[in-house]
Each structure stands twice: as structure tokens, then as C-alpha cells.
Amino acid sequence: MRRRLNPFVPSPRDVLVRALSEAGVWPDSSLVDLGSGDGRVPMLAAKEFRAKAVGVEIDGVLVEHAERTRRALGLRGARFVEADARSVDLSSVNFVFTYLTTDALEAIKPALLTADKDALVIAHGYPVKGWTPTEVLRIWSSSTGKHHVFYLYRIEDALRARVSEARSLGAVGGAAGSRLRVASLFENT
Numbered sequence: 001m002r003r004r005l006n007p008f009v010p011s012p013r014d015v016l017v018r019a020l021s022e023a024g025v026w027p028d029s030s031l032v033d034l035g036s037g038d039g040r041v042p043m044l045a046a047k048e049f050r051a052k053a054v055g056v057e058i059d060g061v062l063v064e065h066a067e068r069t070r071r072a073l074g075l076r077g078a079r080f081v082e083a084d085a086r087s088v089d090l091s092s093v094n095f096v097f098t099y100l101t102t103d104a105l106e107a108i109k110p111a112l113l114t115a116d117k118d119a120l121v122i123a124h125g126y127p128v129k130g131w132t133p134t135e136v137l138r139i140w141s142s143s144t145g146k147h148h149v150f151y152l153y154r155i156e157d158a159l160r161a162r163v164s165e166a167r168s169l170g171a172v173g174g175a176a177g178s179r180l181r182v183a184s185l186f187e188n189t
Helices: 013-023 040-047 060-073 103-113 155-169 180-187
Strands: 030-034 052-057 078-083 095-098 122-123 135-142 146-154
Touching: 013 095, 013 122, 013 135, 013 146, 013 155, 030 078, 030 146, 030 180, 040 060, 040 078, 052 060, 052 122, 052 180, 060 078, 078 180, 095 180, 122 155, 146 155
Parallel strands: 030 052, 030 095, 052 078, 095 122
Antiparallel strands: 122 146, 135 146
């Protein structure tokens, strides 16, 4: 049995729309939601922004629920896959969305670093240790009555920091192992 990185906590729709808009998601861009839960982020990205979106979720029940909802809405452009976020290859992805704790983000850092250097990581609620955000968004939610924080990171900046850190420690990169290539999933969205 695969271990979940995080409990499922849904993001409010009103803050998601604003966060994706301010992050610059555009039509035909590619977005991957790591730990997609019920699929609301990929479906919103596909419907509201006309992006190609893939939800990666370890819980098969949540993947089935997201697929049923997508089909019931007749929504194209979103797709869901049952997989561990630690084992994905994010090359050719423009945006990566996460709503994972800082510890869970630490566990998926190697996967995040497989994204193209121009990709933007949108981390809801929790920062990535050792990374400096290019922007921090504080967005008020009328549905929850509180502010939600989003940390935006450019992969290029994270890679630069990693190289600098490795040089100072004298470290050498390790093998990534076998990963699910998410870009191949966009072909059918």
C-alpha cells in the first residue's frame, strides 16, 4: 500500500481562480496538480483557463471521483492519474500546483526539479524549504472567511539554489530512477 503524503483538504474555488489567474495560467498551457484530491484544480484550470491539466493523486477512490465528475461535466482538457507524486517526471509542464505540507513538499522536491526551468510551482499554504519564492500571494476567500497564502517559485531559481548548495557541500546529484512521464498524458486531454 502506498502512503499518502498529506490529508485531503480542498482549496476554495474563489481563491483558486484568483491564484491561477495571478500566476498567469493561459489557454493551452500545461498544469499538473500533485495531490489533486477530488480534481477541482485540474478541472478549474481546464474549464476557466482552457489549460491542459493533469491531476496526480495516490488515492484511487479520489481519482475515480474526479473522473466521474469530469465526465458528468463533459469537461475536456483535464485528466487524472493514480500515481505517487514522488515518482512523476514534470518535464514539458508550465505550472505545478500543490497543496501539501512543508514536509510533503520536501519529499516531492526531486519530482518538482524535473519540471522545465521556466515552469512555475504554485504552493498553496506551505513554503518549500530552502527555496525563495518569486512572489507570495495572500488571497481572501469569501467562502472560508480567511486569507489563503500561495508561494510561487520558478524552477530556474530553485535549480540555481540547488547547484549553489551542492557546490558548497561538495555534493553530486543522484539518479532520478523510474518516473511517470506526465507530459505524455497531455496528448489525450
